[in-house]
Amino acid sequence: MDRIKVLTIFGTRPEAIKMAPLVKEIEKNSDTLKSIVCVTAQHRQMLDQVLDLFRIKPDFDLDIMKNNQNLWSLTAEVLIKTKEVIEKVNPDIVLVHGDTTTSMAAALSSFYAKIPIGHVEAGLRTFDKYYPFPEEINRVFTDYLCTYYFAPTDKSCENLEKSLVNPKNVYKTGNTVIDALLYTVKNHNEDIENLKLNPDLKTILLTSHRRENFGEPIKNICKAVLKLVENNKNIQVVYPVHPNPNVQQPVFELLNEKERIHLIKPLEYAQFCSLMKKSHIILTDSGGVQEEAPSLGKPVLVLRNTTERPEAVQYGTVKLVGTDIEKIVNSTEELLINDIEYKKMSEAVNPYGDGHASERIVEILKSIKN
Ligand code: UD1
Ligand code: UDP
Numbered sequence: 001m002d003r004i005k006v007l008t009i010f011g012t013r014p015e016a017i018k019m020a021p022l023v024k025e026i027e028k029n030s031d032t033l034k035s036i037v038c039v040t041a042q043h044r045q046m047l048d049q050v051l052d053l054f055r056i057k058p059d060f061d062l063d064i065m066k067n068n069q070n071l072w073s074l075t076a077e078v079l080i081k082t083k084e085v086i087e088k089v090n091p092d093i094v095l096v097h098g099d100t101t102t103s104m105a106a107a108l109s110s111f112y113a114k115i116p117i118g119h120v121e122a123g124l125r126t127f128d129k130y131y132p133f134p135e136e137i138n139r140v141f142t143d144y145l146c147t148y149y150f151a152p153t154d155k156s157c158e159n160l161e162k163s164l165v166n167p168k169n170v171y172k173t174g175n176t177v178i179d180a181l182l183y184t185v186k187n188h189n190e191d192i193e194n195l196k197l198n199p200d201l202k203t204i205l206l207t208s209h210r211r212e213n214f215g216e217p218i219k220n221i222c223k224a225v226l227k228l229v230e231n232n233k234n235i236q237v238v239y240p241v242h243p244n245p246n247v248q249q250p251v252f253e254l255l256n257e258k259e260r261i262h263l264i265k266p267l268e269y270a271q272f273c274s275l276m277k278k279s280h281i282i283l284t285d286s287g288g289v290q291e292e293a294p295s296l297g298k299p300v301l302v303l304r305n306t307t308e309r310p311e312a313v314q315y316g317t318v319k320l321v322g323t324d325i326e327k328i329v330n331s332t333e334e335l336l337i338n339d340i341e342y343k344k345m346s347e348a349v350n351p352y353g354d355g356h357a358s359e360r361i362v363e364i365l366k367s368i369k370n
Contacts, residue, residue, distance in 0.1 A: 003034040004369055007091035007115075009082060011042030011064075011102030014288045016050035017269055018121065019097050021179035023056055025358040032366050038085045040078050040102045041065050045243070049268045053188070060085045068245045071101060071134060078105035086113045093118055093148070093368060098287075099132075099139035111145040116368070118148035120361065121175060123156030124308035131306045133212050139308075148368070150361050152352055153311050173360040174353030181273065181292045182355040188270035192278065195264065201236040204228070204332065205279040207286050208251075208303055209242035217323035218247065221283075221303055222254035224328035229260045231329070232336060236260040238275065240267050281335050283328065290318050291352045299345035301331050311351040316344060 006026055010019045016039075026035040038060040041047055051058065062081040064074070078101060086094065086109060094110040096103040097120045110117045119142055126136055143149065143160065151157045152175035161167045197203060208221055225237050241251050241263050255261050267275060273292075276282065282293050285303040293300045294317035305322045312318040321331045335342050 001369070003030075003032060004093070004365065005034045005036065005089065005091040006093055006095060006365060007036045007038060007086065007089050008095045009038045009040065009085075009102065009106040010097055011040030011047065011062075011078070011106075012100050013043050013046035013050055013266075014286075015097040015100060015102065016043075016047050016054075016056075017180050017288065018176045019095070020050060020054035020056060021176050021183060022095070022120065022358040022361055024054065025362045026365070029362055029366065033362070036060075036089050036091065038062070038082065038089075038106075040081070040106070042069075042074060042078070042100065042102045046266050049266070053184070053269050074101045075105045078102050079109050082106045082109040083113070086110055086115060091115055093365065095120060096142060096146075097121055099124065099135035099142070101134070101138065104138040104142050107142045107145045116147040117142075117145055118150060118361075118365070119143060119146040120150045121152055121156075122146065122149035123151040123158075123160040123170070125156075125159045126306040126308045128306055131212055132210055132304070132308075136308070148364065150357075150364070152357070155311055171360070171364055173364075174355075174357035175291055176353075176357045176361070177288055177291045178295060178350070178353035178355050179358045180269075181295055184270050184273050185277070185296075188273075190268075190270040190274045192271055192274045195238065195262065195275070197238065197262070197278070198236055198260075201260065202234055202280040202336070203275075203278055204235055204237045205275060205282045205284075206237055206239040207242070207282075207284045207289055208239075209244060209247050210285045210304065211246075213285055213303065213323060214246045217303075218250050219254065220323045220325050221328065222251060224325045224332075225255060225261065225283075226258065227325065227329050228332055229258070231333065235280075235336070236262065238262045238264065238279075240264050240272065240275075242266065281332060283332065291350075293317070294348060294350035294352075297346045299335055299342060301328070301335070303328065315351045316348040317350060319345070 044065040300318040
């Protein structure tokens with residue numbers, strides 16, 4: 001029998017981190033599966049960091065990133081440029097991930113070519129079309145275009161089964177992010193001496209990049225951080241600042257060269273994992289970080305009002321605090337002084353997986369031609 005041709009398309013840092021273990025697993029099964037990788041490079045530097053770490057050499061690199069790009073041109077570029085790749089490869093299945101513009105437009109492109117699509121991390125929902133923006137609609141739309149659904153949790157399966165999807169192709173696999181995290185922590189124990197952190201201070205790790213937080217909300221996050229370091233002389237804040245100009249501008253304006261606040265470049269994934277391990281508390285609006293931190297026993301305060309990851313809230317590994325200055329300060333200080341609350345959050349079970357999601361997905365891929 002001919003090998004099953006699997007074309008994996010991704011473009012941003014989080015997609016790359018979450019698709020890397022799956023690409024590796026597909027390559028391991030080269031007797032039955034043929035792996036072809038296409039990166040859109042919606043992100044450039046942050047994508048390349050991940051490709052280097054996992055030693056993935058894309059077969060196609062569409063190199064589309066522009067400084068301060070917009071959703072319209074991004075969508076159009078992905079749609080048109082993936083068409084050529086899909087026509088050239090003529091795959092048996094296309095895999096996309098999550099909820100980015102790359103995922104949505106590559107899925108649409110595959111649908112137009114009538115190629116079956118597998119959606120990794122399918123079924124996440126906030127049920128609010130503008131939060132997160134544009135990700136909620138990206139993932140709903142992608143789910144409608146797909147044939148196979150690799151959903152991380154019971155909740156995401158349930159969301160899919162309640163929608164118009166054929167329930168027979170919904171599989172609960174766990175989230176591949178845990179595969180990536182466990183592999184990286186085991187094989188790349190990077191030191192972070194170069195960050196020159198003070199070992200006598202508690203480290204608060206901060207990341208923020210969501211479009212719905214641009215403007216006032218991100219300024220509020222910065223002001224909360226200023227208040228936190230002023231009130232608590234025993235903490236330092238480390239913030240790898242996302243390169244999006246809408247993040248860089250307010251963050252550097254408000255936080256640059258302030259005492260005990262380290263603004264740094266986005267870290268390569270293995271270093272970021274080491275930094276998460278060394279941190280005491282994580283403040284973030286990132287999706288992936290919410291899923292990873294519980295595996296490292298770190299409490300997460302989510303700088304958003306809604307989440308498509310209700311399991312984490314339910315299991316007690318994360319708390320939604322939004323972007324109100326007082327709420328961020330109070331919730332962080334509560335964790336700094338209340339050891340019982342800290343212990344409860346840091347010891348909660350991670351609902352997102354066991355590190356074997358990619359293996360499960362590959363077993364399903366092997367059966368798609370039967
Ligand atoms: C994108 C995704 C978002 C995801 C996030 C992860 C969309 C619409 N948004 O948002 O869902 O959570 O990635 O980080 O798909 N830039 C660089 N170098 C890089 C990456 C970005 O300079 O390696 C700058 C560029 O100026 C670029 C801008 O950041 O134009 C925005 O990148 P874009 O992918 O459009 O949006 P993100 O905010 O990164
Ligand atoms: N990450 C990283 N370096 C950093 C910050 C984050 O490697 O400096 C990783 C993080 O561990 C997680 C992923 O990037 O796996 C999350 O990406 P991001 O927050 O940009 O996107 P989201 O998950 O919100 O879509």
